[in-house]
Structures are given as structure tokens and as C-alpha cells.
Amino acid sequence: MPPSQCFPGFALLALDRAAHHSIASRSLLALPHTPRFSTSAPRYGPPPRKGMVAPPKRGTKTLNVKKGKSSPSRDTTKRPAPGDRKALRKRIVLSNNNALEVPTLQDLHKDTVLSGENEGLVKGLPEDVVDALRAVEAFKPTQGWRLFRRPAILMRKETTLLAALFREVEGTANGQAKMTVRKVLIGERMSGKSTMLLQGLTMAFMRDWVVVNLPDAKDITIAHTEYAPLPGSQPTQYTQDIYTANLLSQIAKANQSILGNLPVTTNHSLPIPLPSKSTLKQLAELAITNPEASWPIFVALWKELTQPGRPPIMLAIDNLSHIMRNSEYLSADVKPIHAHDLALVRHFVDRLAGKTPLPNGGMILAATSGSNAPTSPALDFSIQVAEARQLNPESIPQWNPYKNVDQRVMECLKDVGVLKVAGLTKAEARSIMEYYAASGMLRAQVTEPFVTEKWSLAGMGNIGELERVSVRLRV
Amino acid sequence: MVQVFGFNFPEQTLVKRLLETFYGIGPKVSQRIMARYHIYPFAKVGGLKNAQVLELNAELSNMKIENDLRREVQDNIRRLKDMGTYRGRRHAMGLPVRGQRTRTQITTARKLNKIERGGLGRVQM
Structure with a gap:
């Protein structure tokens, strides 16, 4: 660009002087030759490429609609910490300050909880039972506990039936073999099966039974917790250490008044040392710190509980159909593991099937679910058969021979009783x-x-x- | 950080994800490996026992994955090319190998059909 075309600036005179040493010292107004302001370059140059515009002046606000990392529209709110969302989802709220206190509401009492007089009444749950029920996760987030001032239950007809079964178990005369009641709670969706289970647990807690509750069978079988083969088992069984440890801590917490008074009587070969003269509560709590030994501890605890002279046991599970099929776990040769091969499930199922009765008496209670139930044709059929056996034993349904049968499920539910939770009167x-x-x-x-x-x-x-x-x- | 097969992984990585970062391990193979060592599908690296990490390392070092597998694939392609076969030439040109039309839709071929297929790989620690 020739200098003659350009417009010189006064301010730059001093700079330009440097280029002309000969006149620099003599004339302040000598014309400079280097242009400092020119529009020619942009005018004659190639058109600017798209997206390559000059940045805005400093301090001006611009509209930034670009997507991507630096765009201001990106959501910068703080994410909840890991586990927060789940905690919120699983939160159990048992009281509502806006609900009125019901003056006529009376608590259940240990002596009258099994009597038939309560039928048709709404009864409050005593505080210690609420704590115990909460410890065994008997309350479900979907149930309406959060609507009322404090937890209360309706003693319905089925509750009375259940209470009668409790009375039967407790009323076995000394010398006779103690009775073990095995029941599956069935009924339509939202008919109150899980609440009936909770009522059963309530009665067990109030009658000083030992309660072992598996809050949701789904948690055991959907392969969200650690598993390992049980050494020396044939066919291979699988233990779930973390889950079992958690279960043992729940058992210890919920039954602390009973287990705290029962001493360990037999010698157990546990992988970790047990202090002498310890109680069953201490035995169960050992698993919290040593989850890898939780299965032997569970077995030892169960052995202790089935010693003569110990209280009856309430063994309960919700969402039964999840354990009546293959689990999501895989065996070493990439075959699905049947739920009955999981040690904990096997333990429950053996008692439900009546294979190993409870020497001190007790109750095995399983609730089916209407809303989260994977198909288990063998379970459905067994329930139909059990219902028919109670109602009209002449016409018991037959298995469709063209369908594959899960023989283990059929075996397990062969002679189990059902308790239908129907509509209210x-x-x-x-x-x-x-x-x-x-x-x-x-x-x-x-x-x-x-x-x-x-x-x-x-x-x-x-x-x-x-x-x-x-x-x-x-x- | 847990080191598996020469790479470091943060504790919260899923084991499945860890395995599938390796060239030559996909969903099926990772499932097989995890089932063999009784690692549940949602296990995280931090939750593995030391013995399990060692077993995984041993298993992976016996498998043909990562650079060994890349080399094998590249050697196969190079052999085709050196013999002067049509398939070798098509690989070298980055064009479809198995008689597909080339008028449109050959992005996959452009992306994959190279002599140096699979890239150079990650650098081990």
C-alpha cells in the first residue's frame, strides 16, 4: 500500500520520527510515512470467514446463544450428592404435623393385640414397635403413613385371622411339637398385603417374638449387591455378604431387647473370634464390622435361635415373586443363578416349604406384590392350587403340560397355605x-x-x- | 485409583465399564469375565477385593486384547494388501470391501477401512 493514499495521524509523529533520523531532530511537523489508520485492508481483503468475527469490546454485554461448555444457559445448579436422590426416594415419613391428633385412638397393647375384640377398630402403634418396624424396613414409601399424625392400623378381618394363627402357635402345649405357620398373603393390587405383613410383624414384635424380615425380595435378586459362591456347597450356593450384614444389623436393632438377653450357648466355628459370654445381639452386630463373615454369623445366629427354650421366630418377606424365578446373577459359566441357589433365599424358602420346621414354633409369612411382580407362572399356579385346596378341594387346577414348569418353585409351594387379603367390609x-x-x-x-x-x-x-x-x- | 492391566481407574468406575475400555472387550466378553469372578453387574472398581483385582489382571494378561489384537487385525489387513488382493486394495483405499455400492453411504468404510485399523492404542503406564 503506497503511503500517499493514507491518512497520517498526528499522534504518531513521534514514532515515525524514528524512521527518519535525518530530519527527526530538526522538524517536529515532518510528515510521517507509516500509516496508522487505514480501512483499505478490510475493504480489499478477503471477506471474513463465518464465525470469526472480532470479539466485542471489553465491558460490553453480548448475547451468547452458543451451545456448549462456556454458554451461560448451561445448568450450573449444584447436583445432589451421590445417594441423596435415593435417600429422598426411599424416605419414610411417619407423621404429619398438619393432621389432627385423634383423641379416641388407642395404642395396641401386648395382652390384647391377639384378641378378636379389636376387629374393625383403628389402633395406634406403640412407639417402640414403630422404631422396630422402621428398623426392619416394614414401612414402604408408597404407603400413606405420611398423611396422618402417627402410624395407626385398621384391625381388619384378615388381621384377626392372622392373630388367631399367632394364638395357635403360642398356645401349643408344652411337650407337643411347636407349630410353624406358613402362609402366603395374596390379594389384588393395593389390597393391603404389605400392610398385612406389617401387622403380622407388629404382632410378633409385641408378643416378643424374634423378627427376621426381608423387606423386599427384589433387593436380593436383582444383582445390585455383591455375591460370592459359598465354599463347600453342592450344588453351589451363593452368599451375599453386604446384604446379609445389613440384614443382621437390622435384626440386632429391631430385636435388641430380646437378643440382648439371650446368651450364646453353643460353640460356633466363626472366622472371627467371638468374646466369651456374649449375647446374640453382640453376635449379630459382629457382622456389621466384618461383612465377609456375615453368612457364618447368620447361620450361627439362626442355630442359636432354634435352640430349645428360645422365643418363636417370625420370618417374613415381601414381594415373593422375585425369589420364585431366576435371579439376575450369573454363575461362573455365565448361566443365570436360580433365586433358590442364593443362600439367604434358600434359607427362607426351605422354611416356607416346611422342609426345616422351626423347633420353637413361629410363622413364615410371605407377601406377593400386585405392582412390582415379575411373572412367575409356577408361583401363580401354586397360589391357585392353594386357594382351591382351601375353598373347593374337589376341583384343583392342573398344570398345563405344554408349559415349562419351574419344578423348584412348585416343590417349595406344594403345601403352603394362603391368606387372601380381600376388600374391606x-x-x-x-x-x-x-x-x-x-x-x-x-x-x-x-x-x-x-x-x-x-x-x-x-x-x-x-x-x-x-x-x-x-x-x-x-x- | 486402581490399576488394572497397566491403566489407572478411579474408584467409582463401573467394573463393566473398565473392562469395556479395552480394545477387544465388549458387552459379551465383559459379562463373561465378570461372571467368572463373581463380580456383580453394578460393581464398582473401589468395591473389588484385592484378590479380584489380581484375578482380573491375570485374566486380562492372558487374553488377546489391546495392542496384540490391534496388531493381529492390522497384520491380517496388511497380508491382504501385500498379496495384492482386491480386499487389500479396497482397505488401502478406504473403500467398502465386500461389494457394497460406493455412490453414497460409505462413511463406515471411510472410517474403518485402513491399513492401520484400530489406531495406535493407548499408552500403558
Whole structure:
């Protein structure tokens, strides 16, 4: 670019002077030759490439709509810490400060919990039982405990049946073999099977039984916890150390008053030393610090509990169909492991099948689930058979010979009894709705037509639906 | 950090993911390896026992993965090329090898069909 085309700037004179040494000392106004401001380059140069615009002036605000790392629209809020979301999802809320205290609500009492007089009444759960139930994860996040001031249960017809079974177990005369009740709770979705299980656990806690509750069979079989083959088992069984350790800590916490008073009587060959004169609670708590030894500890604890003179045992599981099929675990030769090959499940299933009875008596209770139940044709069929056996023994259904049968499941449920959790009667519905109204959660007069309406809307007294239409659904 | 097969992995990495970072291990092979050592599908590296890490290392060092496998694949392609076969030439040109049309849609071939297939690999510690 020739200098003659350019417009010289005054301010640059001093700089340009350096180029012209000969005149620099004499003339301040000598014309410079180097251009400092020119529009020619952009005018004659190639057009600017797209996306290569000059950056904005410092301090000006610009609209930045670019996607990507530095764009301001990116969500910069703090993420919840690992485990926070799950904790929120699994949170159990057992009280509602906005609900009214029900003055007529009476707590269950140890002496009367098994009596038939409670039928049709809503009863409160004593605080220590609530703590124990919470420790064994008997409350489920989907249940409506968070709606009321404190946990209370309706003693329905099925509860009375269950209580009668408890009385039978406890009433076995000395010298006779102690009775073991084995029941599967069945019923429609939201008919209160898990709550019935909770009621069973409540009775067991109040009658000073030892309670072992597997809160959800799904957790055992969906392969979310560590597993390892049990050495020396034929065919191979698999132990789940972390899960078992957690279960043992739950057992120790929930039954602390009973286990704390029972001493260890036999010598167990445990991989870790057990202090002498320790109690069963200490034995169970040993697993918390040594999860790798949790299975031998569980076996030892069970052996202790089945010694003569020990309290009856309540063994319960929810969501039964998950353990009546193949688990998600894989064996060493990449074959699915049947749930019954998991040591803990095997332990439960053997008792449910009646293969190993409980010497001190007790109850094995399993609840099916209506909402999260993988198909298990053998379980469905066994339940049908058990129902038919109770109702009309003349016509027992036959297995379709063209279908594959899971023989182990059939074997296990061969002679198990079922307890059908059906809809509430209108009297029971009225009782619980009066409790809803007294809690201030149902703002209506509980009259006969109102109860009938809601009872019908709830599919003939399905308690989950009844709660939904009368408490949860506010119109 | 846990070292497996010469690479460091943070504790919170899934074992499945760890295995599948290696050239030559995909979903099936990782499932097989994990089942063999009784590692559950959602296991994280931090949760592995020391013995399991050693077993994994031993298993991986006996397998043809990473650079060994890359070399084998590259050698196979180079052999085709050196013999002057059509397949070798197509590989060298980065074009489809098995008679596909080349008018459109040959991005996969462009991406994969090279003499140095699989790249140079990661650098081991």
C-alpha cells in the first residue's frame, strides 16, 4: 500500500520520527510515512470467514446463544450428592404435623393385640414397635403413613385371622411339637398385603417374638449387591455378604431387647473370634464390622435361635415373586443363578416349604406384590392350587403340560397355605373413614351413603383405593 | 485409583465399564469375565477385593486384547494388501470391501477401512 493514499495521524509523529533520523531532530511537523489508520485492508481483503468475527469490546454485554461448555444457559445448579436422590426416594415419613391428633385412638397393647375384640377398630402403634418396624424396613414409601399424625392400623378381618394363627402357635402345649405357620398373603393390587405383613410383624414384635424380615425380595435378586459362591456347597450356593450384614444389623436393632438377653450357648466355628459370654445381639452386630463373615454369623445366629427354650421366630418377606424365578446373577459359566441357589433365599424358602420346621414354633409369612411382580407362572399356579385346596378341594387346577414348569418353585409351594387379603367390609371401611375424618384428612361427614359411595368407588373396599378416593384425591 | 492391566481407574468406575475400555472387550466378553469372578453387574472398581483385582489382571494378561489384537487385525489387513488382493486394495483405499455400492453411504468404510485399523492404542503406564 503506497503511503500517499493514507491518512497520517498526528499522534504518531513521534514514532515515525524514528524512521527518519535525518530530519527527526530538526522538524517536529515532518510528515510521517507509516500509516496508522487505514480501512483499505478490510475493504480489499478477503471477506471474513463465518464465525470469526472480532470479539466485542471489553465491558460490553453480548448475547451468547452458543451451545456448549462456556454458554451461560448451561445448568450450573449444584447436583445432589451421590445417594441423596435415593435417600429422598426411599424416605419414610411417619407423621404429619398438619393432621389432627385423634383423641379416641388407642395404642395396641401386648395382652390384647391377639384378641378378636379389636376387629374393625383403628389402633395406634406403640412407639417402640414403630422404631422396630422402621428398623426392619416394614414401612414402604408408597404407603400413606405420611398423611396422618402417627402410624395407626385398621384391625381388619384378615388381621384377626392372622392373630388367631399367632394364638395357635403360642398356645401349643408344652411337650407337643411347636407349630410353624406358613402362609402366603395374596390379594389384588393395593389390597393391603404389605400392610398385612406389617401387622403380622407388629404382632410378633409385641408378643416378643424374634423378627427376621426381608423387606423386599427384589433387593436380593436383582444383582445390585455383591455375591460370592459359598465354599463347600453342592450344588453351589451363593452368599451375599453386604446384604446379609445389613440384614443382621437390622435384626440386632429391631430385636435388641430380646437378643440382648439371650446368651450364646453353643460353640460356633466363626472366622472371627467371638468374646466369651456374649449375647446374640453382640453376635449379630459382629457382622456389621466384618461383612465377609456375615453368612457364618447368620447361620450361627439362626442355630442359636432354634435352640430349645428360645422365643418363636417370625420370618417374613415381601414381594415373593422375585425369589420364585431366576435371579439376575450369573454363575461362573455365565448361566443365570436360580433365586433358590442364593443362600439367604434358600434359607427362607426351605422354611416356607416346611422342609426345616422351626423347633420353637413361629410363622413364615410371605407377601406377593400386585405392582412390582415379575411373572412367575409356577408361583401363580401354586397360589391357585392353594386357594382351591382351601375353598373347593374337589376341583384343583392342573398344570398345563405344554408349559415349562419351574419344578423348584412348585416343590417349595406344594403345601403352603394362603391368606387372601380381600376388600374391606363396609363396617371396616366406615371405621377407617371415621379415622380419616377425625385426623382432618377427610373433610366430609361420614354417613352411610358416603361410605357406600367411596366403598364402591374403591372397587368393593380395596383399602388402597379407598385411601386414594377419600384422602389423597381432594376434589 | 486402581490399576488394572497397566491403566489407572478411579474408584467409582463401573467394573463393566473398565473392562469395556479395552480394545477387544465388549458387552459379551465383559459379562463373561465378570461372571467368572463373581463380580456383580453394578460393581464398582473401589468395591473389588484385592484378590479380584489380581484375578482380573491375570485374566486380562492372558487374553488377546489391546495392542496384540490391534496388531493381529492390522497384520491380517496388511497380508491382504501385500498379496495384492482386491480386499487389500479396497482397505488401502478406504473403500467398502465386500461389494457394497460406493455412490453414497460409505462413511463406515471411510472410517474403518485402513491399513492401520484400530489406531495406535493407548499408552500403558
